[in-house]
Amino acid sequence: MTLPLLAADQVGFAYRSGAPVLTDIDLVVHPGRNVALVGESGAGKSTLLRLLLGLARPTTGTIRYDGNPLARTNLRDYRRAAQAVFQDPYSSLDPRQRIARIVGEPLRGLGLPNDPARITAALDAVGLPADTAGRYPHEFSGGQRQRIAIARAIVGNPRLLLADEPVSALDLTTRVRIVDLLASLCAERDLTILLVSHDLGVVAELCAHTAVLEHGRLVEQGDTTTVLGAPSHPYTRKLLASVPRLP
Amino acid sequence: MTLLTVDGLTIRTAAGKTVVDDVSFTVGPGGRTGLIGESGSGKSLTALAVMGLLPPGLIASGQIRLDGADMIRAPKGRGKVAAVVFQEPLTALDPLMTAGRQIAAPLRRFRGLRGGALRSAVAQTLAAVRLTDADRIAASYPHQLSGGQRQRVAIAMALACEPQLLIADEPTTALDVTVQAEILDLLDRIVTEQGTALLFITHDLPVAARVVQDTHVLRDGRIVESGPISRIVSEPAHPYTRTLVESARRFDEALPRIRP
Numbered sequence: 291m292t293l294p295l296l297a298a299d300q301v302g303f304a305y306r307s308g309a310p311v312l313t314d315i316d317l318v319v320h321p322g323r324n325v326a327l328v329g330e331s332g333a334g335k336s337t338l339l340r341l342l343l344g345l346a347r348p349t350t351g352t353i354r355y356d357g358n359p360l361a362r363t364n365l366r367d368y369r370r371a372a373q374a375v376f377q378d379p380y381s382s383l384d385p386r387q388r389i390a391r392i393v394g395e396p397l398r399g400l401g402l403p404n405d406p407a408r409i410t411a412a413l414d415a416v417g418l419p420a421d422t423a424g425r426y427p428h429e430f431s432g433g434q435r436q437r438i439a440i441a442r443a444i445v446g447n448p449r450l451l452l453a454d455e456p457v458s459a460l461d462l463t464t465r466v467r468i469v470d471l472l473a474s475l476c477a478e479r480d481l482t483i484l485l486v487s488h489d490l491g492v493v494a495e496l497c498a499h500t501a502v503l504e505h506g507r508l509v510e511q512g513d514t515t516t517v518l519g520a521p522s523h524p525y526t527r528k529l530l531a532s533v534p535r536l537p
Numbered sequence: 538m539t540l541l542t543v544d545g546l547t548i549r550t551a552a553g554k555t556v557v558d559d560v561s562f563t564v565g566p567g568g569r570t571g572l573i574g575e576s577g578s579g580k581s582l583t584a585l586a587v588m589g590l591l592p593p594g595l596i597a598s599g600q601i602r603l604d605g606a607d608m609i610r611a612p613k614g615r616g617k618v619a620a621v622v623f624q625e626p627l628t629a630l631d632p633l634m635t636a637g638r639q640i641a642a643p644l645r646r647f648r649g650l651r652g653g654a655l656r657s658a659v660a661q662t663l664a665a666v667r668l669t670d671a672d673r674i675a676a677s678y679p680h681q682l683s684g685g686q687r688q689r690v691a692i693a694m695a696l697a698c699e700p701q702l703l704i705a706d707e708p709t710t711a712l713d714v715t716v717q718a719e720i721l722d723l724l725d726r727i728v729t730e731q732g733t734a735l736l737f738i739t740h741d742l743p744v745a746a747r748v749v750q751d752t753h754v755l756r757d758g759r760i761v762e763s764g765p766i767s768r769i770v771s772e773p774a775h776p777y778t779r780t781l782v783e784s785a786r787r788f789d790e791a792l793p794r795i796r797p
Contacts, residue, residue: 330713331684432576461575461740466784488714491788519793532718534743536782536789537767 293357294318295450295482296342296372301351303337311337312506315351319450324476324483326493326514328529329503335486338503339454342484344368370400373443377455379435383427389413390423393442402446412445413438415479416471433464437471444475451475454486469495490533494518502526539563540702540734541587541619545599548582548591548758556595557582558758566701569728569735571745571752571766573781579758580738584704587736588621589613604701617647620695624707626687630679636690637663637675640697647698658697666693666723685716692723699731706738721747742785746770754778 301315312334319325329335340346341353344360353360355368373396376382383392390409397404410420416437427435436456443451456472457465469492475481487493493500494514501511502525510523521527541564548557557579564570574580586597589612601608604618620643623629631639637659644650644658663671666689679687688708695703705724709717725748728735737749745752746766754762754769754777762775773779 330715462742462784463575463780466787489788490714491791494791495788515793528715530792532715533792534718534721534741534747535792536743536785537746537770 292320292322294354295321295356296484297354298338298342298348299352299354301338301341301348301353303334303341303346304349310349310506312341312348315508317501317508317511319482319484321449321480321482322476323499324485324497326497326500327484327486327503328488328490328493328500330488330529332505333503334506335503336454339374339452339484339486343372343374343452366400370402370446371448372450372452373446373448375436375439375443375451375453375456378459379432379439380459382439383435385427387426388423389425389427389438392427392438393423393445395442396446400446408445409441412441415444415475416441431464432460433468436460436464436468440468440471440475444479444481447479449480449482451481451483452486453483455488456485457492458487458489465492472496490518490530502529539565539602540568540604541736542600542602543583543587544601546583546586546597546601547599548579548586548595548597551594551596556758557586557597559599560753560755560758560760561599562753562760562763564702564734564736567732567734569737569749569751571749572736572738572755573740573742573745573752574755575740575781577757578755580740580755581706583755584621584706584736584738587704588615588619616643616700617698618700619702619704620698620700621704621706622688622691622695622708624710626684626691626711627679629691630687632679634678635675636677636679636682640675640690640694643694643697662693662697663690665696665727666690667719668693684712685720688712688716688720689723692720692727696727696731696733700733702734702736703728704736704738707740709744710739710741717744724748742770742781743789754781 296319298315298317302310303312304310327335341348344365358364393409393412394404413422418437457468485497497514500514500517501508504525510517510526544561546557546560549555560583572580585591587601589608591597597609603615640659640662641655644655650658660671663674668674668689709720739745749766752766752769753760756777762778770782773782
């Protein structure tokens, strides 16, 4: 097996004088092997994602990037390597900025060369024409905005994309197109995705590994085909049984 | 006699843009009809027009008859005949009023209940939507309840006076998948028990297939295809419906079929 890109090792998190939000989380992301984090409201998915993004520090345990614990010294490297896409494409793009400035934001923030050609290339990679750069977010539909958010995430050529419900707010037909886009970006750009989602169909399409989070604990994880095909934990079975199916 | 007849419904904005275009359908007593469409299809505006609740600035023409009443020319409260459940229970419920008082309001208004009779009707209504611990829920404000509990309270309010028609506009979209399954079961059971007709509005084809019999597929304000949902899923005729079914099938087939 290759060296893990990102790993959570016995990670726990609790607010001061509060009950633990996360307990004993062991999760490993290998390059080229997309990981899904599945669970419902209040399970701790978003908290875990904040820890994995380095936006908060675990109370116990360690987050490792490329084998090294996340610390002030390597956070800048990590930020170049790991980018995020969020659920709501309406609130994640600044309405006052042109698309060129929005997509170029990570380049400025991370001290990378702010080259208009890179912005055009990122827009092209997500299937948007070059003239997108001069326009504003309100001129675009939800699916197009999510493409812009993805362009912003990949403009600095990250290795890891942490995506929090990236297609949940989208229409079904748009959802298919964005899932296809994410899959092709992984194949073409050595990009690995950590996907937070409650949509098991999307998980099965995109991710090789699935981890199920309930009440702040990982109750089951493994190959997606095994976890979704032969779930061993009652909660995973309940999740699967709840998915409405086509007749 | 049909309960709801929508005939040639067209809705325009003040600027003259047509957002719903010549939509016609009917719902009979106890029937279950779906309106399926994506954002901008006009499905929610159609539902608001049926209730006479179109926002100012939108102009409806055509014909809407709800239990005989003309809902376009003389829209008036039809709370006894029809009730609505919306997508987001947090915005549908009054944040400053306890769940119990909100459920009591329609019971007081339409069934004229007061005092002890009103209290016991509220308790019965909460029990009907399977809210255990009814006393605590009745005394709670919306922010003190979970998403699933809030949607149950909204359904309890809508069904408190046993309307003939329940309009459900994306009632489970904001909910977790296990909660969604419970709420769909609940809706299914209550409309069957009360003989309520259901107009179910959603973008989610598998969810629609779970609850409705007949459906209309809307796109850009027009109905592009109508028929029994089983036929629409198995043999979609219109190109747009085919795209919609193929999209849903992609995610459906990615999941293994297992017996829980």
